[in-house]
Amino acid sequence: MTSLPDGLTQRPLVPADAAAVFETMAEEQLHDLGTVEIELADIVGDWQRPSFDITSRTVGVFDGERLVGYAEVSGRDRGEAAVRPAQRGRGIGTWLASWMQDCARTHGADVVGMPVPQGSPGDRLLESLGYHVRWTSWVLQLPAGTAIADRELPAGYTVGAASPDQYVAAHDVLEDAFLEWSERDREPYGDFEAGVLHRPGFAPWQLRVVTDEAGAVAAVAVVMLVPEGVGGQPEAYIDRLATRRDQRGRGLAQALMVDSFARAREHGAATSSLSTDSRTGALGLYERVGMQVTSVWVNRAISL
Template sequence: MELPAGLTTRPLTLADARAVYEVMAAQELEDVGEVVIEEADIVADWQRPSTDLASSSLGVLDGETLVAYAEITHADRADAAVHPAYRRRGIGTALSGWVRDTARDRGATIVGSPVPQGSPGDRLLASLGYGERWRSWVLRLPEGRDIEPQPLADGYAVRTAESDADRRAAFEVKEDAFLEWSEREREPYDDWTATSLRRPGFEPWNLRVAVGPDGEVAGMCFVVLAEGTGYVDQLAVRRDRRGLGLARALLVDAFALAREHGATASELSTDTRTGALGLYERVGMEVSSVWIHRAIAL
């Protein structure tokens, strides 16, 4: 890698989570006007059994200070950030080259990263030949705005996932639904628990399920509380139970619970692959930022 004089690189370790968060937070604040990442997000991802930071990450340091990083997070996805104070020095270009080489060596045929639309990262990747693979939106339910409750069909109830069987069923519902539009291998259950049930700060109310008259889990919602915002990280309904209003019922439930636990606003994200943007806008949510997933063939 060609980096400015005085900068060094090394693989990341779990002890770097806070430093990576600070770089990412500074970049998000500069590019979208708010910080959407949490340190818990990084720790949760890094504690997945499938994560090998030694071979899949690279930090850029100025002395002992981390100023940029890149990581292959999944087979065809990478995340990267450069502290705004260190931009326009070729660091992003160098990290992009490392990402492509590393992903190619791991057998990937394409690799991409999400970047805020129109940001320096977006412009850089476009200039390097990365095209738009899909587009995503962060939507916010403004403070004080309510979503009209969704009556549940007879025999259905929304409750906390109470048992290991509930949690595993919620995972299966999520994976089946997400794999309808996501091009990836099935996620291992232990990887999912690392980012949900074992995520720092997890509380039982974060994972809710919609249960049918037969006692089976028909839908799930995973919501986290972050800096006064209830963030719906996962929302899914079984294919054979759709059309009953379960998704909306789970969403209303999640927002209400988040408010009970101190949230003043609620957020979620969706992308062009799901076709769900209109649903969230119809219930009163507003787009707060637009992200482009840019990718390049290897």
């Protein structure tokens, strides 16, 4: 493993470091993208999941008391890392990449990867270290003042906020759909509770479902309300959107998007966004309903 530059120290992170990690990631994203696409609540929600061991899966690099870089390995093979732009060129990113590989290997993974903005310094660094592109992701936004065309639900179907007795079924629909194309372990329900239902700022209206004629959950959307989105205005973000396999082709996802963004506007959102990646084949769908790509990310990975 490479060495850190002289004068820098490293240690596992603790929950109280979440704000410093957010500041580091936000500073990097603002520099590279011109916007900030991370929230403090994202980090807190992720770190409080029962399956996540913050001591063995995170590291912070410090200059004195100031966090200047961080990395984590979440789940089987997903990493995250950030370095404050003013600290680039010192070898911190290379050290963090090496740490992530060691951490993932220790936890039994044979590959580790992380998302980076396409063409960014992080993207170029990982490419130079031998990382390949696993998939491409796009963040799309529905411009302010525009709306997705209504899609009428089939007879007997309804859309609204999930009730507590539907939470487990909602989680099942999401996991069943995402695991059709995502190579990862199934998310335990306790992690869903911690990362969504107990995420700071979550309100019951943010978990939206479509139910079929029998009252079963047929489609699900998880809506996040970002207090300061693009331009400092509140923004709605659909974090997850899925339709049960046997219910596809009926317009449920589009109806759920219309509902989710409308409810978010009622709660102050000026714009609405979501993301998708090349594994889903859904980019064209979102562009056809009027959403526009605002940033492109690549997931770069390396075999261990």
